[in-house]
Amino acid sequence: MFKLRANTPNEWATHVANNMDAFLVDHAAAERKASANAMGMVVRYPDRLELVDKMIAIAREELEHFHDVFRLMVKRGVALAADEADPYVNALLKACRPTGNERCIDRLLLGSIIEYRGCERFAMLSRALAEHPTESGLSDYYRELAASESQHRMDFYECALLYFPNDEVNARLDELLDLEATIVNSLPIRAALH
Numbered sequence: 001m002f003k004l005r006a007n008t009p010n011e012w013a014t015h016v017a018n019n020m021d022a023f024l025v026d027h028a029a030a031e032r033k034a035s036a037n038a039m040g041m042v043v044r045y046p047d048r049l050e051l052v053d054k055m056i057a058i059a060r061e062e063l064e065h066f067h068d069v070f071r072l073m074v075k076r077g078v079a080l081a082a083d084e085a086d087p088y089v090n091a092l093l094k095a096c097r098p099t100g101n102e103r104c105i106d107r108l109l110l111g112s113i114i115e116y117r118g119c120e121r122f123a124m125l126s127r128a129l130a131e132h133p134t135e136s137g138l139s140d141y142y143r144e145l146a147a148s149e150s151q152h153r154m155d156f157y158e159c160a161l162l163y164f165p166n167d168e169v170n171a172r173l174d175e176l177l178d179l180e181a182t183i184v185n186s187l188p189i190r191a192a193l194h
Contacts, residue, residue: 001154002173004113006181008121012189013128019191020135021078026192028069029083030118034152035062037111045104050162054155061148068141088194089114091183095176105164109173112156113180118193119149 016023038059042052096106126142129135160169
């Protein structure tokens with residue numbers, strides 16, 4: 001399995017733990033978009049049955065996460081908001097090749113990388129929340145979410161390896177991991193998942 005090439009700074013988790021209401025708004029949007037993305041893969045690649053099955057499972061789980069976050073928001077008196085552009089995801093998607101198998105490879109690998117970054121950040125946030133004076137009750141939720149994101153990362157990557165030559169997949173993954181590290185290192189810290 002691959003590793004990310006840039007670590008999220010610890011300041012990110014501290015900033016988010018101190019701005020949880022804003023983070024929850026962004027987190028809800030990210031979960032909804034992740035569900036829609038997985039269903040988009042189902043629509044685009046209906047002939048790839050293993051991919052369809054995994055993407056349906058991911059879409060359902062991401063929608064469940066969206067519902068969980070929505071419930072947390074309601075308890076806290078925080079409203080859903082209109083979607084804002086995600087500079088991290090948008091920068092990654094610019095690297096997605098436009099057609100054919102290349103597009104499928106890129107979408108699967110980008111899905112895996114994005115899920116991996118979410119896994120890393122949810123784990124960091126869980127640790128920061130455990131020490132937070134008013135938000136420690138959310139620590140367990142984010143620890144569990146990190147495990148879920150880790151499985152999604154594997155699902156996307158395994159689909160790429162299932163349908164395409166491993167050398168081609170891993171060469172492209174190498175390029176995308178370098179790009180992702182550059183993007184992560186260039187973005188400011190904000191109360192957002194990415």
